[in-house]
Each structure stands twice: as C-alpha cells, then as structure tokens.
Amino acid sequence: MPRAVILLSGGLDSVTTLALARSQGFDCYALSVDYGQRHRRELECAAFQAKALGAAEHRVVRLDLRALGGSALTDAVDVPKDRGHDAIGTGIPITYVPARNTILLGLCLGYAEVVGAFDLFIGANAIDYSGYPDCRPEFLQAFERLANLATKAGVEGLGTFEVQAPLIRMTKAEIVKLGLSLGVDYGHTLSCYDPDDSGRPCGRCDSCQLRRKGFTEAGVTDPGN
Amino acid sequence: MPRAVILLSGGLDSVTTLALARSQGFDCYALSVDYGQRHRRELECAAFQAKALGAAEHRVVRLDLRALGGSALTDAVDVPKDRGHDAIGTGIPITYVPARNTILLGLCLGYAEVVGAFDLFIGANAIDYSGYPDCRPEFLQAFERLANLATKAGVEGLGTFEVQAPLIRMTKAEIVKLGLSLGVDYGHTLSCYDPDDSGRPCGRCDSCQLRRKGFTEAGVTDPGN
Numbered sequence A, B: 001m002p003r004a005v006i007l008l009s010g011g012l013d014s015v016t017t018l019a020l021a022r023s024q025g026f027d028c029y030a031l032s033v034d035y036g037q038r039h040r041r042e043l044e045c046a047a048f049q050a051k052a053l054g055a056a057e058h059r060v061v062r063l064d065l066r067a068l069g070g071s072a073l074t075d076a077v078d079v080p081k082d083r084g085h086d087a088i089g090t091g092i093p094i095t096y097v098p099a100r101n102t103i104l105l106g107l108c109l110g111y112a113e114v115v116g117a118f119d120l121f122i123g124a125n126a127i128d129y130s131g132y133p134d135c136r137p138e139f140l141q142a143f144e145r146l147a148n149l150a151t152k153a154g155v156e157g158l159g160t161f162e163v164q165a166p167l168i169r170m171t172k173a174e175i176v177k178l179g180l181s182l183g184v185d186y187g188h189t190l191s192c193y194d195p196d197d198s199g200r201p202c203g204r205c206d207s208c209q210l211r212r213k214g215f216t217e218a219g220v221t222d223p224g225n
Helices: A012-023 A040-052 A100-115 A137-150 A172-181 A206-218 B012-023 B040-052 B100-115 B137-150 B172-181 B206-218
Strands: A003-007 A027-034 A057-062 A119-121 A162-164 B003-007 B027-034 B057-062 B119-121 B162-164
Touching: A003 A012, A003 A100, A012 A027, A012 A040, A012 A119, A012 A172, A027 A040, A027 A100, A040 A057, A057 A100, A100 A119, A100 A137, A100 B100, A100 B137, A137 A162, A137 B100, A137 B137, A172 A206, B003 B012, B003 B100, B012 B027, B012 B040, B012 B119, B012 B172, B027 B040, B027 B100, B040 B057, B057 B100, B100 B119, B100 B137, B137 B162, B172 B206
Parallel strands: A003 A027, A003 A119, A027 A057, A119 A162, B003 B027, B003 B119, B027 B057, B119 B162
Antiparallel strands: none
C-alpha cells in the first residue's frame, strides 16, 4: 500500500480527509501539531480518529507558536464572534496564524521523508472557509513544487511529492455527507476557535458557524462539536 | 530602517549573515530554533551574537524534531567522521534533517509577518557545504515564491518577501574574511555536528572540516569552535 501523511488537527475537515485517504487505499501516517492551541480536546479528537479510522501511526509534534505571537488563535486576543456568513471569507481574519500551513506542511514533509511517503493530505478548503491565504490552491501547488526541491527523496528521484487537498472545492455540507458515507463519527471532532474550559465549542466563531451551516444543509444533526 | 528576520543557529555562517544584514542597515530580528540539536552551546552562541551584533530581538522557538526522527543530527545515530574533502558534498549525508530548511524558513516567515519584516536571511551555502538539497538556490527561490502566496502580508500586497542568502556562492574562506572585516568574534560560534559534553567541537565531522579549511585558507587562526 502506498503511504501518505495526513495533517490531522481533530477538526471536521482533517478527519474527513483521513477517512478519504484510507478509503483510497493509503497507509496513513497521521501528524498532529500541538502549537499551543487553546484546548487539549482537539488533540484528543485527533488521537481518537487516528485509531478509529485505522491510521498506521499517529505522531504529535510540539511547537510553541506562541513564541512568535501574532494570532488570535495562539495569543490572548479575542476570537471574533457572530460575524455572520456574509462576513466570513471576506478579508483575512485575526484568527489567521502567520505562515501556519507553510510550517505544518513542512513538518508533514519531514515526516513523509522519514516514513517513505510521497502524498501529503491536508483538509484545506477554499469554499466554506475563513479566508486564509494558505488554504488556496495556488499556495498548495507552490508547496508541492517546493517539496520536490527541498528533500533528499525529491532530489534523488525516489518519487514525486504531491499535496492532496481533496476537500478544496467542496462545500461544508458535501464534506459532512462524504464523511458520513465513509463512517466517520463526527461526535469525536472539534471545530471551534474558542472552546470553553471543558472543550465545548462556543457556537459563535467562524468555524462553529461554518460547521453548523454544513450540517444544516446536509440535513443531519451534528453529533459533536 | 527596514526589518529583517535572520535564521541564527549560532554557527559560523548564520552569525556572519547576521553581521552582514546589520551592516546593510537592517533592523535584525534573530530567530533560533531549538529542534533538539545536540548541545546547548550552539544556542548560547546564538544568544551571545544576537546581543553582540545588535539584533533588535532574539527569539527561540522550541520544536522537537526528534519526534519525527530520520537524521543523525536529531537521532541517536553516529555522525560521519573523517570523510575528507573529496567525499564532503558528494551525495546527501545522513546528517541531513528531513525538510529542515522548509520548516525553519516557515518559522522565519511567521516571525517576519508578526514583526513586519519582508527580508528573510539564511546562511545557506552551496560551495563549501555538506550537500543538503535545501541549501541550493533553486530551493530558496521556490520558498520565496511560496512565501508571497502563503501570507496575509504577501496577499494584501504590503510588501514582497525575499529570501536573502548572501553567502550562497562564497567559499568558507571568503565567509571568514567577510565576518572578520565586520568585526565578528568567531570565538563565540560553534560549527560542529557532534560536540562533546562540554560543547567542544569534535574536529572530525564535515562541518568541523569545512570550518578548518576555511580558516586555513583565509590565513587566520580559528579563535573558537
């Protein structure tokens, strides 16, 4: 079986991506990055899903991005609430973490070289998304090009790295339906920028709103978040 | 003064790069990454030089790359010794850290966005070097392209990110001479893949050999390493 590295946050999109990669026959090496996000429950969801969906391995790398600052997701800055769907996706919100996906995909690339994988799966989405520049197809293509220049495996021609973003053109409702068809238990996912102390979602940030819209449009009750 | 981020390991090349960026009039934000390298002295040299060379700020980000494995620099694997100059630079040695510079430049990019810098300085060298793919000009150019697609600052047109690798075509002797002309105290630098417990260089790894050759050819006694 070909091997793939899956960037697994524990949210709806990355978990669906893992389920899809498994259904396509990949041996999945899941990578979670503990970058000082606000709640441990996200990483617990990642660990649960790696096991439930049959990942070959799940590694957690600690990287304290708070040392760099600059984001409402890593600093003590308020996450915007109740922006409404017209506002979400217009402009880049303060929840943007500087260079986040460059760093996270860089770690995936390192892990891929170590385990001999050439496919990097990321749950990036350019439809129902928060407007981050590093979720766009042109960014992902540029990273793919970089990956093949950056690595021993790429330079020695052992294979060609590909960044796989299968959700990139899907609506949140389509993602939910896909995941359910693959047997994903969304009760163990967390998609919130500002959960409370016990890990319950706020229901009001961009991420919670996009998730709610997705389940509503899919005609399904959200078992989690 | 324009701001620049400098990737500062504490070795000869990165310290010279910091001195050069300062001499070019940049306000320098130095970034060191503690990725589980073998000795604290490297980070102590970085801190010393950031202060000595007048960096505006010096941040250290912890990232345990040992969680990914795959390199003699981060794992419990022997560093090659006494390879001789004919062997150094032919093929990619086991000291190669998978995706190292992709990850480190990604962190520099995040830091640059936070402080409003657009120039990323890295002491990469493609002449007297160990043969790593992510020190080559084509890699650095691909990263520059990525940086402008990856970031809020790039997308909003606040500036254009540039990867500056001023040492890329210099011999080690030229680097030593340049640094000395800029007043660098090389007594507080460490360029060794395998220092002993007290932080003294082994004298036999690729890095030690390249450094010795540089000082010899420059006709100068190495005050450090």
